[in-house]
Amino acid sequence: xxxxxxxxxxxxxxxxxxxxxxxxxxxxxxxxxxxxxxxxxxxxxxxxxxxxxxxxxxxxxxxxxxxxxxxxxxxxxxxxxxxxxxxxxxxxxxxxxxxxxxxxxxxxxxxxxxxxxxxxxxxxxxxx
Numbered sequence: 001x002x003x004x005x006x007x008x009x010x011x012x013x014x015x016x017x018x019x020x021x022x023x024x025x026x027x028x029x030x031x032x033x034x035x036x037x038x039x040x041x042x043x044x045x046x047x048x049x050x051x052x053x054x055x056x057x058x059x060x061x062x063x064x065x066x067x068x069x070x071x072x073x074x075x076x077x078x079x080x081x082x083x084x085x086x087x088x089x090x091x092x093x094x095x096x097x098x099x100x101x102x103x104x105x106x107x108x109x110x111x112x113x114x115x116x117x118x119x120x121x122x123x124x125x126x127x128x
Contacts, residue, residue, distance in 0.1 A: 006062050011055055012038040019059045026063050026123040030076065031055045032115045040114045045077070046086030052119045053094050065123050070100045072122040076107045078115055087117065 005017040012034045019028045033041045033051035041051040053067075060066060073091075077084065084104070091102075100121070109115070 006059055008058055008062065010036050010058050012036055019062070021063060021125060024125050026060075026065065026125055028056060028059050028121045028123070030074075030118040030120045031059075032118050043114065044086060045084070045116050046089055048116045049087050049090040049119075052117055053090060056119060056121055060123065063123075063125070065125075067094050068096060069123050070095070070121045071124055072101045073103070074120040075102065075104045076118040077104060078107055078109045078113075078117065 004021040006019040006021075007017055011018050011031070017029065018031070019026060021027075031052050032055075033048035034055070035041050035051070040048070042048040057067070060069070073095075075087070077087065
């Protein structure tokens with residue numbers, strides 16, 4: 001089966017594949033809160049999470065999928081967040097039951113990067 005890559009201009013950096021369909025699964029690379037100009041949107045966890053899910057939505061739309069089709073979410077939270085409430089708020093607005101599988105990993109920031117969150121998703125392409 002051939003690989004199909006997706007790197008929409010709306011997601012700024014197109015020097016890599018933002019997503020690939022291979023072997024019946026849509027794999028979305030880690031998305032951060034960048035706008036089309038490459039600027040980070042938001043300075044708190046909730047606002048950055050909103051932008052990340054907006055970016056993920058752009059990719060899902062390219063393959064005719066929706067958030068309800070997402071099977072797995074992997075989240076990297078940068079730094080020592082006092083609370084995950086901002087993330088949890090947006091997550092619960094974005095997904096409905098049955099919720100996708102989820103892994104949340106705490107990680108160190110990369111240098112002086114303002115990125116607070118990065119999210120990957122996997123979506124089965126077949127009929128579920």
